[in-house]
Amino acid sequence: MDISKQIREGNKDMNEKEVTRRKFKMIHSNFEILNKPWWKSSYDERNVEYFISSIKHLQHVILLSLSDHENNELFWKGYLDLNHERYLLECISSECDVDLTIEFVQQQLKKPDRSLRLVKKIQNLNDAITSIFPSKFFPKLSIDNFTPLLAKQLNQHICNGLIDNAGQYRIKYVMPAQENFVYMSPYLIEDRMNELFRQCREKFKKEDLQLEEAVKFGACFYSHFLSIHPFMNGNGRVARLLLSYLLSRFTAVPFSLYIGTKTRDVYLQCLRESRSFTPNALAALILESIHLSFYNICSVMDLELTLEPKQSCCKEIWR
Template sequence: FTVEYNYNSNHLEGNTLTYGQTELLLLFGKVSGEGHLKDFNDMKASEVSVKMMKEEAANNKDPLTQNFIRTLHHTLLREDYTEYRTLPNGVQSSFVIHAGQYKTRPNSVITRYGDRFEYASPEETPALMSDLVDWYNEEERKGELSPVELAALFHYRYIRIHPFEDGNGRIARLMMNYILSRHGWPMIVVRSRKKQEYLEALHQTDMVVGSIPSVGAHANIKQIGIFLKYFEKLVAKEIQTDIDFVTRKDEDLWWYDGEIITTRSKNTAHILRLMRESPSITYAELTSSLGINTSAIQKLVKRMVENGYIARHESGAWRVIATSVV
């Protein structure tokens, strides 16, 4: 979960680190290949934020507070920083992103349909966040909504407020997992490769709820039916993936980023197994073991590198990123 969640949640927001770089950084504390320093630091801060979220969720006796959300945001962003942008007229503009503080300037997004969608204003944000937290604690106490419904509705309401100047999507996904984990449900990953499904579910729900931010921030479970349906499918898929990973035992079965690797040739699984057993294996040795020509081996390996299943160290040794269940 650690690698998959952090890779996908940050990749959704434009982080350039590969799955392999993320794994190497978070599991082994090492840096490999090219990448922006900010992307590496953001990924490490994301992992600290996940740990903080899980610890807070485990303490399910205390109510949710705004202070926790702001502290989580400060941990995620690490510190204040200046954002530079070029306006349509060519003029350079800059503004400070504040870690752990609610926004001081309006924010909005241009949808993929070309229209501007406004979030809550800075003036109304503190009151809307107070309403959100109070609503969550009361709904949790009443127990009328399932944990999945609570997580989906909190995520949607939070996104309509967009209380911070940056990092809102990442905080929304941390908080939905906070709610699921707090109630004993498995945490989930919104896959970056399925970003459009995620955004479209939110957009279609916005069309039902309406464009007024304060209305979106107080949406009810019936109004967000489209997003809830998407979210329920996401949770079901993650649970099924967890079950499959535990129950399906086959030496030719490999996983990558939450899905079974499907290929037309069993040689892919054989190469992965041989590289895992002998990281310094050569093309000649692979050819000898598999009984196919070197050119075919090189094409398979090239495709596996492009897909992110394997990576090669500067020393020449192979690192297998895909996971085997046996």
């Protein structure tokens, strides 16, 4: 695509003081999560307070079941595998705008049709999941490992065999399809990525971090990461896994940004609105997606949702 020389030179020569000024506003919680997002039906009265309370309860229910079967590895492996397969289905369907079935995903993981590019995407994403997340619903992931190198490693997994420069920052100017928007200048990518991840490590190290604030931080990260658009391909899939990493204290991982058949349109509109760097709609989508992910896990495991959780089994995960 042709992008004018004036735009390129303008980005390249951006005033250093302006770059520095922008750095320190990337990760923040100075906004409200959208309480009644436009995609919700008029009769759906669930709000931010409901989702936060319900997520806590659903997590407690899962942790209670985990404590009852903590020595039954086969019991948990089946549900973990199903959670990964569901993630692959929802992520690839939303990212690539294709209709997949869980049976197709399961078949391609066991006996892949290597002639299909879509199958390679599924396999690569599955490899990336297993590389970053241990075989647990709630792994203890060190925020110190949340670095640009982690993003590069994930992109290398995700784009392996699909593009030539997997795991490397792009050196070209790019735009989203059918939109009048230019992603960040390649000259600024490394500096901005370093600062973005530094701010995330700082914010997510807070011992008293709560779900609502964490979701806001996560929405800011997601919005900035995709505006930087550091790689030539696979940015959305990398961003989704990194978001799961950041929120692993509060949700089963990986969780997908998925709320049903209309997800792709909602997701893209949330990204457009977040370019103003007040991602209140994106934060609402993240919160609702976490809730749906937990609810689906409980439903598949046939867990009794009215059970009172044991506080002792939850304290290490939920603060």
